[in-house]
Amino acid sequence: MSLLRTFQTGLRGLTGHRLRSILTTLGILFGVAAVISTVGIGKASADSVTSRIASLGTNLLTISPGSTFAGGVFGGGGSANTLTMDDVRGLRSKDNAPDIQAVAPVVQTRKSLVSISSNWSTSVQGSTPDWLITNARTVSQGSFFTNADVASHKQSVVLGTTTATNLGVSIGDSVTIGPAAFQVIGILTQSGGLAFQNGDDLAVVPITTAQDELTGGSPNSVQRVLLSATSSGTVGSAYQEADQLLLATHHINTAANADFTITSQSSVLSTASAVTNTLTILLASVAAISLLVGGIGVMNIMLVSVTERTSEIGLRKALGATPGDLLRQFLFEAAILSVLGGLMGVALALVAGALVPRFTSIAVTITPEPVLIAVAVAAAVGLVFGVYPAMRAARLAPIEALRAE
């Protein structure tokens, strides 16, 4: 019997028991849909975490004052003020820290910005030109402030695109921040969507000016220091250099008593992606088990079908069907059920992937790989679980089978 005819015979066998066939495909349908959508949700969350962290620059090290455990109690007596401009100057030394490319001290506050046409409240950061390097940012219009601007306490400001749009200002316009008027000298290139902290809604001013006019406090203290290693391969040694240097400068003997914390973005990134990968694998395994259960459902129904159709099998054998013909017929029936269930599962997953993000905050990214894999696995499940019932059918003795009524 040709494969096409076997396929048609299998199809006719299934349409003869329509309700049962549909119910059997449901198991595979939901299994495949579950695998695709859980992997899609995992992929979406992994992507968003990775892009959020990667957009901060993988060469980046952040030094924060105090540590969660030491709490600054052993250090300077105040958790927020243990980092100084002296530390920054020390870190800039190429002799002591050859693997550190850029050092950007940061002070930060939240202020209302007022233009002629509008006002807008946002994060205002005071820093140095190295801020561009450590944050992996560029300027799309105008320019960033220079070291000379920092030294001269110049009242210049560089805005994110969102901030500039909301204030309705462009290069050369004046913006009032707190008590002082600043001139807009540059607009940052758009950084893309960052949900935690919007990289396009901020203002950057020279750190000296910020300390004068906005944050108050000692002109020597900084809130945190951003470091950029010379390459992603030297992040480790840059970390060591910064750690040794600050311990020495702060006269601290044991690392456990350190009054600062250094975190690297790449370590955060790898931790985060390991966590999301584990979660995705966990979810997909649960979904895969449901696919397996669906496959066992196919086997059950095929076994029932073989038992119920014993006399049909006997008749087909009497009419000249070989054991191979019957093996193929029942394998085809199982495979058609699973592939059909698999394709409907893909359809359901695509619909869910389009609707879920619209009505909830859950993002779903459906990529071709899990779709292809899920359908292939569904077909394989059907074949594997169809083999046993099909062999039962093929091995039935024709006279026994004919006798059954």
Place this chain on the structure above:
Amino acid sequence: MPGNLIEIRSVAKVYGRGDAAVHALSDVSLSVADGEFAAVVGPSGSGKSTLMHILGCLDIPSSGEYWFAGEDVSRMSESQLARVRNRRIGFVFQQFHLLPSLSAWRNVELPLLYRSAEQRRQAALDALGQVGLADRVNHRPTELSGGQQQRVAIARALVTNPDLILADEPTGNLDSNSSREVLAILRGLNEGGRTVVLITHDPNVAAIPRRVFTMSDGRLSEGVAA
């Protein structure tokens, strides 16, 4: 022996082993020439069905030889037997054995699916025409009377143009009118030159010129037993 379609020599069939062994057939020999009409009668349990299974290549004998159309079928594999059944034998069963989900012509088409045949639908329609059911080709078996169902089954046996029509109690589930119709069709097929072996205890078969064999306790003898 040319002209002998069926040549059975000293065939025995034993089910089970040792003390539990059942001798369904003992030393059965039978020759049926091409074009003959043979009727096998006998009480139930006499081995008629076992003989029919062996004749129909559905089962192989425990010992002895069976030559069918010049081929030794007693040594064939299951696939080879399937091929012989498909090419050379048309079966008619007491229970009809029609597939309820298929229409009449799809049922008749079934044996053609297991060989490379063109124009299967036309062949099926022709066979249905031969048994007088040209106007019932799209009916399901449940929409047909018992006699009509058995005629569909006969059309299914005919469609492959077999050497032998093997009918096992074909009238066992039919009223006497339908029985006469079915027997008339079988007689007509025989008169058209086809070999028919009929296993039956229907008295209506007496109207047909035939050879009669009697099965009794697994042994076969020609003529009606006293």
